[in-house]
Structure formats: C-alpha cells, structure tokens
Amino acid sequence: MERDIEQLNLALNNVKILRSNVRLVFESLSSGLRTEHGEEGKENKFILELQDLLTLVNNNLRDVEGAVSSLTTPPGPFSLGNSTHLSQETTQERQQLYGQLVNSYKWTDKIREYSAIAGNILATNSFNKTYKTFGTKRRKTQTSNHNVPPEVIENLITSIDRLFSDVAITSSRPFVPNPLIQASLGRVLKAMIAFKGLMIEWVVVKAHSESNDLWTESRYKVFRKVTENCHAAMCHFHSPMMPELAVRSFMHWFHSYITLFSAPCKRCGNHLHCNLPPTWRDLRTLEPYHEECK
C-alpha cells in the first residue's frame, strides 16, 4: 500500500516534469530567433538549442513510461456507493461534503486498526481475577451495580461496620435508595461517604467538630488534603465488576488514617512537611508518606 502510493507520487512527478519541459520547447519555438543567438550561424544555434530541449523531453518521456509500467493496476473500478453522486452536487455548501466524508473514512479506518491492536493486547493480558472466572464458579449474574436493592447495600454497610472496631458508621438515606454514611475514624476524623448503589460516589473528610454537610470542604488544610487523596483512592479501588470488594478495600485503606497525626513519614522520618503531617497512605502497604515523599 505504502509502496504503491510512493510510486504513484513518483509517476505524477515525472508527468509534471515532462509537461514543464514540453512547455519550454514550445516557448522556444514560438519566440524563434533571439538576440542571444548572435549574428553568426544563428539558425544553427537555434536548431541546436531545440535539439537539446527535445532530447530532454524524450528522456522525461522515457522516465514517465518507466514509472507507469511499474504501477499496479487497481483491481476493478472503485465502488464509492452513493458518495459518487456527491461529485455531481451543484449547491455550493454541499460541495465540501466530499472532503469531510473522506476524512471520516480515514478515522474509521484508524479506529478499526487501533481497536484490533488493543484487542490483541487485552487478549494476551487477561483478567484472571475478575468477573469471568468468578462468575462461572458461582453462577452469580449481576447485571448492574448502581441499581441494587437497598437490603444489599445495608448488608454491606453493617459488614463494614463490624470489620473495624474503631470505625463508627451511621447511615442515612436522604436520596432513597442511595445511602449516605458517616464514618467516624476514632477521634481523628470523620468522613461523609455517598453511595450510588454499591459504588462510592463522593467522599468528604472533616474534623469531628465540623458540620455533616456533604458539599462544603473542611476548614483545615490537612483534611482537605486527605479528602483529595480519598478521591484518588476511590478511583483507584473502583471496580465495576466487584463493587463490594472495591468498597471493602477502600474502607480498609481509609482505616489506615487512624494514625494520621501520630505516624511519621516512612521516607523522610519526619512528622511535618510544609506544615502538614503525612497525608498519603500507600495503596497496598498502607504506609504513611508525605505528599512530596511518596
């Protein structure tokens, strides 16, 4: 494909050169004898010049023929479908449609190419731990995780409540059936967590003395930073195939903030950096780090 286009380009270029040299011949012929041919033997000089030009044309013609012979003829006529009629369009504004059509064809081609590559890569790195194998074992079909019966969510929340002794959870349902839970982590902080079905939708971390409002940020820098990191973790643990596990791992990670003020940074060994304690917890090891040290 690439070679064909290259050769086509070469052939077209050769035709262009040929045309320009032929034009030179005619130009020279039409102007006839000129002053630069001098007085002596001017006819001879003119004929010689013409001869040179004609040989050049001859060479060019040979190049063109060579280039054309190496081209492969397309197999049958191109079928353009209805788009052939676009070329016969007379109204001004629709004449540009053809160009756009060609562009969109190019895009679809690219998409097909990329998706094929992506498909290959994904096929070689299969998700062994996810829904596929899990589902065949248990024959559990879960069609959606944002439209689940309230009892399922209730069960999940009570199980998390039992998981940690120092996390106290109270739930309310301002928007049935999606609960809003308030998780108090010891005497360190509290978090307002909004659920959408079984998925965590929003997290705000605040001091115990602050309001339970879901929409206002904490007035303390440290809790604003923790909120930010909670959002990152929420996205990290998010897994549409296993929403319960995602919530559980998030809560497990969140529980590590019980040492927010007391644990020094694992990297630099200090408590403070930029007047903040280590606000980041490693997602796997749960070790405390400063934002700048992680």
Place this chain on the structure above:
Amino acid sequence: MGVTILQQFPTENRTGPDTIELLSKRIKALGAMQHGNFLVDCETYTSVPQLGHQRTVHVLHNSEQPATVFSILDTGTKTIPLATDGLFDLLMMKMSSFYTSKKQTKAESKGPRFEIGDFCVKLGTITVSSNFKGILVEVEYKPCVVPAMCWDLMKEFLQGFLGFSVPSTPPTYLQNRMQELYTPIDTIHQYLEQFMIYRKSPGIGVRT
C-alpha cells in the same frame, strides 16, 4: 479548638520586644501570616477570713474565646474549673465583700498571633502588674483534639522555630490528660500554671 502547647522561651539577656521580634522573624520566614493580636489575662481573688477556710478564685479571659469568662476555684485540696459568659465579671464585682482581689497580681500575656498551615502561633509577653516577666509561646494545632496523638508532631513544629529549648515531655498539666479530648479550659489551666510560676519568679519589682 485543637491541642495547644504553652512553652516558655528564655530571653537570654535580650529585652522582651527584641525576643518577640526575633521569634516573629523566624516564624514569618517559615511562611506564617500575622492574623491580629491576642490577649490572655488573669486576676486572682481570695476569700475574706470570715468565710472560714481560705479559697482562691482565678478569673481568666482569652481573646480566642471572647464571649467566655473562665474561672478556676482553688480550695486547697482540689480545683474546680468553670466556663461562663461575660456576666460572671459583674457577679465577681457584686461579691467583692466576700472575694477581694489583690490588684498587684493581675497577670497578662499579649502579643502577635500568627497562622501557618493548620497551626496557630501566639507570641506572648508576660507582665505581672505591668512588670515584664518573660516570653510565652503558645502553639495550637487546630485539626487534632487528642494530645497523645499529636504531641510528637507538635514537638517537631516547636523545635522547628524555637530550637532545642523545647522539652521532650509535654507540659505537666497535660501529662495526665494525654488521652482525653482537649478543650479550651485546658489552655486556661496551662496559662494559670505559667502565670503562677511567673508571679513567684524573681524579676524587676517582684510582688507576690
């Protein structure tokens, strides 16, 4: 209201304003912004002999809680803290025939107040009946309410701008209350503790 640590800073041949200036410069270099001034004052009343066993009432005001009057009743065997609203001052005036104040003992700590991150730093000049006595540095870490959790962190912060004059143990008042929730009255207790020390300390024109 978060955990607050009150800490003396040695003046070492410097005058009071010079020391405040030095500490202000250090804390500003760390990125602190000045947010107004503060004032904590303490007046002590003693019961008249007719009431029998002598009791002492310390009445304190803190500009951080401007609508509250704190008082600590010292019976000799135990102390009873009380937080009331501003009318308590008028009540004390009404009771002047039972409780009399020794005017010379009025102690004050005042100076600039800085905010840096979640910390609040106050550099106070101590005067007892308008005689200069020393420098008190108050550091509050606002997000945390349990002293045991953040003592190490606060010690690091204090060492950051006071140098190594910071003791490695918390103030004596806090030592028994490390696991409890911190309240404004705890700050008042710490101030009273310091004021008592300064009242007894020799200085220019000591009157106890």
